[in-house]
Amino acid sequence: MKTQDIFIKLKEHGYKITPQRQEIINLLAQENRHITVEDIHGQIAARFPNLSVDTVYRNVGILERLNMLDKTDFGDGKGRYKLVGKGGHRHHLICLGCGCSEEVDFCPLDYLDKQQIKDKKFSIERHSFEIFGYCAQCLKKEE
Numbered sequence: 001m002k003t004q005d006i007f008i009k010l011k012e013h014g015y016k017i018t019p020q021r022q023e024i025i026n027l028l029a030q031e032n033r034h035i036t037v038e039d040i041h042g043q044i045a046a047r048f049p050n051l052s053v054d055t056v057y058r059n060v061g062i063l064e065r066l067n068m069l070d071k072t073d074f075g076d077g078k079g080r081y082k083l084v085g086k087g088g089h090r091h092h093l094i095c096l097g098c099g100c101s102e103e104v105d106f107c108p109l110d111y112l113d114k115q116q117i118k119d120k121k122f123s124i125e126r127h128s129f130e131i132f133g134y135c136a137q138c139l140k141k142e143e
């Protein structure tokens with residue numbers, strides 16, 4: 001997702017584009033990994049000494065609710081975020097070594113027998129699916 005499109009969507013939902021918010025979004029746009037709220041705060045704190053971790057949490061929450069962030073958990077209980085790709089939601093191959101993540105352009109939901117879920121009278125709103133492992137570079141290092 002382009003930062004410009006994110007700003008437009010935020011405005012549509014009545015959110016102001018504050019310098020802090022802009023900085024958080026720019027940072028997310030540069031990252032090719034899923035990062036934590038603490039990572040974001042750590043990288044911006046030097047330029048915005050008054051920025052609290054809570055503020056970053058709030059902003060990340062807003063972006064997540066507007067479906068602009070993909071959230072995942074590496075299994076350590078910490079939420080990690082990455083901006084979604086152009087076509088909405090994306091799934092990733094996530095490296096447990098260096099934390100890089102690569103988008104895959106298929107959705108496992110397409111391959112599911114959705115009838116079983118319909119039979120339970122369950123309406124699907126969203127889903128998450130990530131594949132964890134080691135990237136080519138990390139595998140090379142281990143050799």
Ligand SMILES: [Zn+2]
Nearest residue numbers: 095098135138
């Ligand atoms: Zn790696």
Ligand SMILES: [Zn+2]
Nearest residue numbers: 089107108109
């Ligand atoms: Zn999907």
